[in-house]
Every structure is written in structure tokens, then in C-alpha cells.
Amino acid sequence: xxxxxxxxxxxxxxxxLTKGFFKENPVFVFLLGLCPxxxxxxxVEASLGMGLLxxxxxxxxxxxxxxxxKWIPHQIRVPSYIVIISTFVTIVGLLTEAYAYALHGELxxxxxxxxxxxxxxxxxxxxxxxxxxxxxAIDGFGMGLGFLxxxxxxxxxxxxxxxxxIAYGVFLPLAExxxxxxxxDSYVFSMDAFGQAPGGFLVIGLLLGIFNFVAILKRNKKxxxxxxxxxxKKRQALERKRxxxxxxxxxKA
Amino acid sequence: MARPNFMESGxxxxxxxxxxxxxxxxxxxxxWLWTGFLGVLLLAxxxxxxxxxxxxxxxxxxVALIIEWAFAKSRGMKIDRAWMxxxxxxxxxxxxxxxxxxxxxxxxxxxxxxxxIFGGHGRTVFNPALVGVLFVxxxxxxxxxxxxxEPKDHGPLMPSTENIGxxxxxxxxxxxxxxxxxxxxxxxTTGDFLLGRTAGAVGExxxxxxxxxxxxxxxxxxxxxxxxxALLGTMVVLTLIMNLVGTGYPSPVTSLLVGSATxxxxxxxxxxxxxPIKSWGKVVxxxxxxxxxFLIRYEAAAxxxxxxxxxxxxxxxxxIDSWFNASSAETKTSDETKEAT
Numbered sequence: 001x002x003x004x005x006x007x008x009x010x011x012x013x014x015x016x017l018t019k020g021f022f023k024e025n026p027v028f029v030f031l032l033g034l035c036p037x038x039x040x041x042x043x044v045e046a047s048l049g050m051g052l053l054x055x056x057x058x059x060x061x062x063x064x065x066x067x068x069x070k071w072i073p074h075q076i077r078v079p080s081y082i083v084i085i086s087t088f089v090t091i092v093g094l095l096t097e098a099y100a101y102a103l104h105g106e107l108x109x110x111x112x113x114x115x116x117x118x119x120x121x122x123x124x125x126x127x128x129x130x131x132x133x134x135x136x137a138i139d140g141f142g143m144g145l146g147f148l149x150x151x152x153x154x155x156x157x158x159x160x161x162x163x164x165x166i167a168y169g170v171f172l173p174l175a176e177x178x179x180x181x182x183x184x185d186s187y188v189f190s191m192d193a194f195g196q197a198p199g200g201f202l203v204i205g206l207l208l209g210i211f212n213f214v215a216i217l218k219r220n221k222k223x224x225x226x227x228x229x230x231x232x233k234k235r236q237a238l239e240r241k242r243x244x245x246x247x248x249x250x251x252k253a
Numbered sequence: 254m255a256r257p258n259f260m261e262s263g264x265x266x267x268x269x270x271x272x273x274x275x276x277x278x279x280x281x282x283x284x285w286l287w288t289g290f291l292g293v294l295l296l297a298x299x300x301x302x303x304x305x306x307x308x309x310x311x312x313x314x315x316v317a318l319i320i321e322w323a324f325a326k327s328r329g330m331k332i333d334r335a336w337m338x339x340x341x342x343x344x345x346x347x348x349x350x351x352x353x354x355x356x357x358x359x360x361x362x363x364x365x366x367x368x369x370i371f372g373g374h375g376r377t378v379f380n381p382a383l384v385g386v387l388f389v390x391x392x393x394x395x396x397x398x399x400x401x402x403e404p405k406d407h408g409p410l411m412p413s414t415e416n417i418g419x420x421x422x423x424x425x426x427x428x429x430x431x432x433x434x435x436x437x438x439x440x441x442t443t444g445d446f447l448l449g450r451t452a453g454a455v456g457e458x459x460x461x462x463x464x465x466x467x468x469x470x471x472x473x474x475x476x477x478x479x480x481x482x483a484l485l486g487t488m489v490v491l492t493l494i495m496n497l498v499g500t501g502y503p504s505p506v507t508s509l510l511v512g513s514a515t516x517x518x519x520x521x522x523x524x525x526x527x528x529p530i531k532s533w534g535k536v537v538x539x540x541x542x543x544x545x546x547f548l549i550r551y552e553a554a555a556x557x558x559x560x561x562x563x564x565x566x567x568x569x570x571x572x573i574d575s576w577f578n579a580s581s582a583e584t585k586t587s588d589e590t591k592e593a594t
Contacts, residue, residue, distance in 0.1 A: 189354070191392035198391075202366070209370075 016138050020146030026119045027150035027204070028211040033119035037151060038200040040110050044167035047155030049103040051148025053092050053111065055141065058120050060088040062140030065128040072129070081124040086115045119147060150207075157203045162195030275581050277525035278375035281334050283475045288337045290466045291520060294345060297459045301449045302349035302402065303410035309455065312353045313340035313360040320361060324369040335374035339364055342382035342521060345456025346513060346560075347389075350402045350410070355393055359385040379567045380527045387560050398556045401452040405445060446510040456520075457513040467519025476523035479532055483539025484518040484546075485509060491547045502551060514546055517559045527567045531577040538573055542566045 026032045033054070040046045064084050065072075072080045093111045096104040104111065114120070123143055128136040159165055193199050279287070298306045317340040318332075325332045340360050347356055363385020371377045390397050402410070441451050449459030457463075471478045492508040502508075509515050522528065522542055529538050542562050549558025574581055 191358070191388075192394070193388055193391040196391070 013135075013138055016135060017142040017145075020139075020143035021149060022146075024143075025146045025150055025211070026143055027147060027154075028208055030119075030122070031208075032122050033117050033147060034204070035113065036110055036117065037154060037204060038197065040107055041151055041155040041158055041200060041203075042162070042195050043159045044152060044155040046103075046106050047151035048148070049096075049100070050107060050110065051144070051151045053096070053107075054114060054117065054119070054147050055144030057085065057088045057092055057114055058123060058144040058147075059137055059140040060091075061085045061120055062123055062128040062136040063133055064088075065124045066131060066133045066136035069129045077129065078121070078125070081121055081129075082115065085120050085124070089114045119143065153207065154200070154203050157207075158194050158199055161191050161203075162193075162199060164190040274375035275526045277530060277581075279335075279475065279525055284335050284338055286473060286475050287470065287520075288341050290470055291338075291341045291345060291456065293466060294456045294459060294462055294516075295341070297449060297462050298345070298349065298455045299409075301404050301409065301459065302455065305410055306344070306349050306455050308353060309347060309349075309351060309356045310340070310344040312356045313344045316340070316357045316360040317364045320364045320369060324373075330373075333368070333373040339368065339381045339385070342380075343385050345516070345520075346382065346386045346454050348397065348401050348453075349455050350400060351396060355389055355396055358392075359389040361385075362388040375526055377526060379564055380521060380524050383521065383560055383564050383567070387564055390560055403452045404458075405441070405450045443510075451511070453511070454513055454516075457516040460510060460515065463516050463519055470519070476519075476525070477528075477532070477535055479535040480523040480528055480539040480542075481518040483536045484522055484543045485515065487540045487543025488514060488547055491544065495551070512550065512557045513559045514550075514557075517563060518542075522563055522566075527570060529570050529573045529577065530579040530581060531574070534573045534577045534579065537576075538566055538570065541569070 020026065024030065027034065027037050036050050036054070040050045061081070061084050065081060089112060092114070093104075096107075096111060123140060127139050131139070156167060159167060191199075194203065295306065295310060314337075317336060321333050321336045343360050343363060344356065347359065363381045363383075366388075367379055367381030367384030368374065368377050445451055446458075447460045449462070451458045467481065470476050471481075488508060489505040492502055492505040495502045496504055503511070518539075522539065523535075529535050545562030545565055546558040549555050549561050555561055571581065
């Protein structure tokens with residue numbers, strides 16, 4: 001008995017961690033945190049850095065909000081969340097400035113702007129303020145990972161389309177290798193528009209479209225299965241009725 | 254947690270789209286007239302620039318038809334009835350020595366993002382051809398802005414014999430860049446301009462053809478005459494004032510002869526789907542486009558402001574419609590709409 005309960009809890013924790021990856025992905029399903037998703041995803045490096053910073057801030061703020069959730073008056077909860085989040089953002093900003101100056105230079109104004117990232121505020125409001133500390137921590141970490149994944153996917157496509165490099169300025173080994181069949185200088189075909197703001201909108205829009213397409217296919221499948229179940233049950237009920245009628249007829253005869 | 258609404262409302266996703274069609278969607282006959290008149294300009298370009306422009310047109314049409322076919326197939330519809338117009342306009346707005354793959358990218362982007370995902374002809378926000386040209390204009394600035402071909406010095410180009418699909422032309426040494434042409438139009442005479450023996454995009458140089466064919470389209474009631482008149486009039490007035498006041502501006506007539514302003518004013522700007530409905534709205538649209546083209550061409554870093562100006566005016570067309578209390582959605586189910594969907 002105790003074992004099954006424990007297992008159930010474990011499972012739900014795992015679900016809590018992984019729900020941010022696809023099912024409740026902050027960028028592609030909830031459309032939260034689109035400002036950094038548009039602004040810093042020009043390259044994979046910057047997306048990765050931004051994602052890591054957001055994971056740290058989100059986990060930290062979720063833990064603290066959950067810790068003091070019973071002492072925050074309902075009326076001023078949003079300012080309180082903002083103060084907590086900005087504390088963590090300040091920590092992150094100073095740390096990156098001290099130990100990862102190149103990243104700080106690349107992200108620039110978007111590090112302080114993590115304060116107003118709706119994803120973090122949204123998780124504080126909708127999850128951390130209602131749940132226990134370890135659940136909130138897992139939720140924050142999982143959602144942060146989902147955000148990081150989304151940013152890296154966007155960054156990969158944008159960097160590949162705008163410069164021809166895969167990541168970190170590495171090109172596909174197609175160009176000018178003696179004896180190879182394909183000789184393509186991928187940077188010749190690079191489309192600058194994807195490195196600029198419109199490219200961010202286009203790539204996010206396309207990925208959103210793919211996400212929705214898959215979701216709709218899944219939903220339609222589920223719907224069809226449900227319909228089949230209903231029809232099966234109807235058929236069974238009809239058969240039972242007929243059987244009963246036959247039995248009755250047989251009894252009469 | 255509740256899922257956002259757009260997840261619930263995707264029923265018509267793979268099926269025939271049911272979005273309303275623009276009230277002014279041209280009939281198939283008008284579309285063919287439009288394309289045919291542009292085809293005459295393409296033939297003139299073959300004489301002026303050489304047969305390589307036919308390769309550009311062919312690439313455009315192949316790419317456009319592949320995308321249209323894929324979308325029609327996935328939606329269970331017939332091929333969009335306006336498939337022929339977008340690749341033609343794109344061909345005529347690209348430089349005559351453009352690499353073929355750039356023409357393909359322009360058409361692919363324009364048809365996919367400008368037209369197909371909006372649901373086809375009559376439902377677009379921006380002119381699909383302008384979307385495609387804008388994309389390559391931003392993405393490949395060196396090929397689109399600095400590598401123009403001067404037919405007066407070289408005569409029509411023959412396709413290269415050893416490198417198929419590429420013109421016989423030394424891009425590095427012989428190309429001219431267009432910003433200089435827009436300000437000081439070189440050693441051209443008015444005759445050169447009228448006969449199209451100037452550097453420029455495929456369809457924008459042959460002025461006699463553009464003006465007569467454009468007026469012909471208006472006489473055939475394919476387009477309204479107000480948009481071109483307002484656009485070109487605004488440009489003439491602005492360049493006249495600036496030519497008298499400031500320095501470095503060409504004369505008003507020259508400003509119409511260089512660049513793609515005249516071509517776009519006659520054949521692209523009055524597109525009924527992406528321009529306002531009411532007459533005075535069309536005038537406002539033309540004046541706004543003229544001001545934007547003037548500003549971007551002579552005061553901004555971008556080279557020829559035509560694509561940018563028209564895209565911006567397309568974006569605010571619904572606003573202009575609402576100023577004049579017009580609605581672009583087709584409310585009655587006429588034969589026109591049935592044919593369109």
C-alpha cells in the first residue's frame with residue numbers, strides 16, 4: 001500500500017518535471033517569454049546562455065515564492081514576486097558579468113529584462129504560490145528546461161538559415177573538400193533576414209504551426225477513438241437488447 | 254490549466270478554408286489579362302536584356318506551381334486560380350542577371366508565406382510578389398542592390414555556353430550599382446529610358462510599354478485609375494519641390510523614369526485585394542505610397558523604396574478602409590465567391 005502510494009508520487013514528480021518539455025512548453029504552447037525568444041535567438045550560443053540563466057532564475061524564484069507563500073498578502077503578491085525575481089536576476093547579472101563576460105556582452109540588456117519575463121512571473125503566480133517547495137523547484141527546473149529547449153531549437157534554425165553554420169560558427173563539411181560529391185558553400189546561400197527580427201517571428205511562427213499541427217492530429221485521433229468506443233458500446237447494448245427479445249420470444253414459444 | 258483557445262479552433266486546418274474572400278477579388282479573366290500584359294513586358298525584356306530572363310521566369314513558375322500544388326493537395330482544393338500572377342511580378346521585379354536560385358527563393362517565400370498560408374488568392378494581407386521580393390532584398394543585398402546590368406553598353410546577353418543557367422556576364426567588373434542610377438541617372442537620353450535601354454530590374458525599364466499597357470489595363474477596368482495617378486502625382490510634386498529647394502534630387506520626370514516606381518504604380522500597387530475599396534481610400538493609399546517611396550528612396554539607406562513603401566501601405570490598407578467605413582469581407586455568397594473558394 002505504502003509502496004504504491006510512493007510510486008504514484010514518484011510518477012507525478014516525473015510528470016511534473018517533463019510537462020514543460022512538450023505538453024506545456026512555455027514558448028510553443030503557452031506563448032510565454034516570447035521577448036527573449038525573439039530577441040536573443042540569433043545564434044545557438046546566445047539561446048543556450050539565455051536558457052541557462054532563465055533556468056536558474058526560475059528555479060530560485062519558484063523556491064522562494066513557495067517558501068514564503070503563506071506570508072505574502074494576496075493584494076500585493078505580484079510586486080512581491082517581482083522583488084524576488086529581480087533579486088535573482090541581479091545575482092545572475094553580476095555573476096555573468098564576473099565569470100562569463102562574453103555572454104554578458106552578447107545578451108546585454110536582455111539579462112535585466114529577465115525580470116519581466118512572463119514565464120517566471122506566470123509560474124510564480126500559477127504554480128509556486130499554491131504548491132510545496134520541492135514541487136515548485138521541480139516545476140521551475142522542468143519549465144526552465146523546456147524554455148531552454150525551445151530557445152535552442154529556434155536559435156539553431158535561425159543561425160543555420162542566416163549564416164549557414166550549424167552552431168558555434170561550425171559549418172557543415174560540404175565545402176571544398178577534395179573528392180566529395182557535393183560542394184556547397186553553405187554561407188553563400190545564407191539568408192540574412194532570418195538573423196534579424198522578422199526571421200525570429202517567422203521561425204517561431206513555423207515551429208508553432210508544427211506544434212499545433214501535431215497537437216491537432218493527436219486530438220483528432222483521440223476523438224476518432226472515442227467515437228469508435230461509443231459506437232462499440234451502442235452496438236453491444238443493441239445486441240443485448242436483441243438477445244433479450246429473442247429470449248422472450250423463445251420463452252413465449 | 255486551460256489550454257489556449259487556438260488549440261480548440263483548428264477544425265478547418267486540413268480541410269477547405271472557409272475564411273471570407275476579399276470583396277474586390279479579380280475574376281479569372283482579369284487575372285489572365287493582368288498576366289498577359291505583364292507577359293508582353295517580359296518579352297520586351299527578352300529583347301532588351303537577353304533570353305536569360307526567360308530562365309528566371311521559368312524558375313519562378315516551377316517553384317510557385319510546386320508550392321501551390323502542395324497546398325492545394327493538402328487542403329483538398331483545386332489549384333489556386335491566381336497561380337500565374339505572382340511569379341510573373343516577381344520575375345519582373347528582380348535584376349536581369351540574378352542567380353536562378355535567388356529567383357526560386359523569392360518565389361517560394363512569396364507564395365508560401367505571402368499567399369498559401371493565408372488561404373490563397375483574395376485572402377492575402379500583402380501582395381505575395383512584394384513579400385518575396387522584400388525577402389530577397391533583405392537577405393541578399395549584394396546581388397539585389399549592386400549587381401545590375403547595363404544593356405546600353407553590352408547589348409542583350411546570351412546564356413553562357415559552359416555554365417548553363419547563368420548569363421555570359423562578368424559580374425565583378427561590369428555590374429553597376431543602382432543607388433547612383435537613382436540619383437544621377439548617368440548618360441541616358443530620354444530615348445534610352447523610353448525604349449528601356451537602362452539598368453534596372455527585368456520589367457521596370459521599358460517605359461513606353463509600361464505606360465501604354467498600364468493605361469490599357471485601366472481602360473479594360475482591371476484596375477482603378479486612382480492609385481497610379483495619386484502615387485505618381487505625389488512623387489512628381491515632392492521631387493519638384495525638393496528639386497527647386499534642395500540639391501541632389503533629379504528632375505520630376507527623371508524620378509519617374511528611373512527605378513521601379515512607375516512599373517509598381519501601374520501593375521503592383523493597384524492590386525484590388527491589397528488596396529483600399531472606396532475611391533477616396535485609393536487616393537489616400539496612393540499618396541501614402543508616393544510619400545513613402547520618395548522618403549525611402551532619397552532619404553534612407555534602402556535603395557529603391559518601392560517594395561518597402563508598398564508593403565507598409567498594404568499593412569495599413571485595412572485602417573484606411575475603416576476610415577472610409579468600408580469592409581473588405583465578402584458577406585453575400587455570390588458566384589464570384591463560390592468560384593474563388
